[in-house]
Amino acid sequence: MKKIAFKTLGCRLNQYETDALASRFHSGSYEIVDFNQQADIYVVNTCTVTNQSDQKSRQTINQAHRQNSDAMVVVTGCMANNYKESLLESKNISYVVDNERKAAIFGIVEKHFRGEVADPEGFDRDVFSYEAAYKTFHTRSMIKIQDGCNNFCTFCIIPKVRGRATSRPAADIYQNIRSVVEHGFKEVVLTGVNIGRYNDNGLNFEQLVENILALPGDFRLRISSIEPDGFSDRFFQLFAHPKLTPHLHLCLQSGSESVLLRMRRMYTAKEFRAMADKLRSLYPDFNLTTDIITGFPGETEEDMEATLQLSRELKFSHIHTFKYSVRTGTRAERMPDQIPEKLKNQRSNAVRKVSEVNKREYFTQMIGKPQRLLVERFGADGVARGYGQNYIPIRLKAKGIEKNTFVDVVLDGIHEGKELEMTAVLL
């Protein structure tokens, strides 16, 4: 039996696609091994959203080759689209497979081992032809509903490497969810590049979510990262449904109106604030997390202060902080007043400090409140770990509980570890 190892960099969409591929190889009688182990095939699902992502992707490709120089190394993901020519020249890489043909990797590998010519270009392009993922690296089941983006934010390379927005047929999504729920998954996470723009022949994102919530089964639904534009009142009301988790990763990017306009975002800081206020007025413990880019060209100290101020005010419990990276082919590449790296680092650190304070305050606010913990794993100390519906990491010391089950708990404290977590007791 051939051994295959996977490594995913970047977003949840990549994670979903790796899960689906792993599941396909597992059912195709391949043994899935850890990426640090000796394997016959290494699949590196790359990211190219920042310079750092490029660097990590290249390091991972080299790592695969170092572990077994005779192994087949398949490179896919956004870097494969963005740097195809240079990757094809590398002797350490067997195949470079673009995002549109990623789902064909099983077919490419099979063909290769049959001794046939396995040119990836000969396989059909289809961004949704993944089979339901059962053999996954996660307790939560990610469901791809959409791919690509038409927003063309001035800093973003994604429209170039993921292509134009396209939506998966709703019937396929419902079937996929029924299937993973029947298979035992308790949490479904919707993923895509710009899921808020979902549109299947007039069926929009809100209607899709409403229909998913009506599906039978003991599962909860999480909306992952979403762009803050185009929400109607109905969207906010959906969170009253017990199956929909009260958490959004709502991408702010900057708190400065001027920077948002130059980023060509589809909202203003004022509109963002109004959305957050509305969610918190309806659901006081609603958990908001976000992305922020520091050091966008022309970002002033006043712009940065506006970002920090809004981050404090909106109490994001986690801020994924990125330093702006020049991406070739984007509009921001040609903008004046690029910010020095040292200043970007300082500003990123300032954002991270706000994030840490916010997280502690949010966790403190949640002490004494109930959560439905989905047990994901047990530590060496026997402590159960997982997430509540508000996407709070929870530790639970209790007997007789099992992995991948819901447990009703009450949060009773904050655990100071490598990452801040909350502790809980059984309800």
Add this chain to the structure above:
Amino acid sequence: MMNSDFDSLHQVLSLRMLTPTAYVLRVERKGLEFKAGQHLLLGRNGSIESREYSVYSTESDDFFEVLVKEVDDGLVSKQLKQLKAGDKVKLDGPLGFFTLEPETIANGKFLFIATGTGISPFHSMVKSYPGLNYRLLHGVRYSNEAYDRQDYEPSRYILCTTGDQGGDFYGRVTDFLRKNPVLKDTHCFLCGNFNMIHEAFEILEQQGVPSSQVHAEVYF
């Protein structure tokens, strides 16, 4: 599922000069769906460089037109200017959400504010929807940059100039806006340079126009 490279090549039909540096490029539409206000990504065939241009032509035209101003230190605007009928351009789109809400078209009041070639999407909207209740503020430096002025109803078009006094108003569009407040139920569409849009947003907010009724397309 996706267009092939061959599909993305469109033939140039004509190039019409409006001023020594501004021109209208007409290319094949190839039946692509389009809503007035959307833009295209255009570049010379064989070049990796492309730029975004709002569509100038109407929803019912069987071709696409874009209004281009040659930029002094630009690349693509100079390359496109050299094209002749029969040449090919690389085209992606139409894209974007800078479009009119269908339910507002018949009875809504619209204020369009443009600087320079930012008038392009409004040209498309006005010509696509005859009878539209609009007012168009067009800010340029010199009055000869009133591109295809004859295509707008004279009572609805206000040319704001800063370099000469040949327009309807001497000053920036934002100066005009301050002196002539808009009604709160107006749907405002802004297209052009960053500074104008940033300033216009603030003025409209001060005048009580809800942000949900202000839409912007930034040109850089």
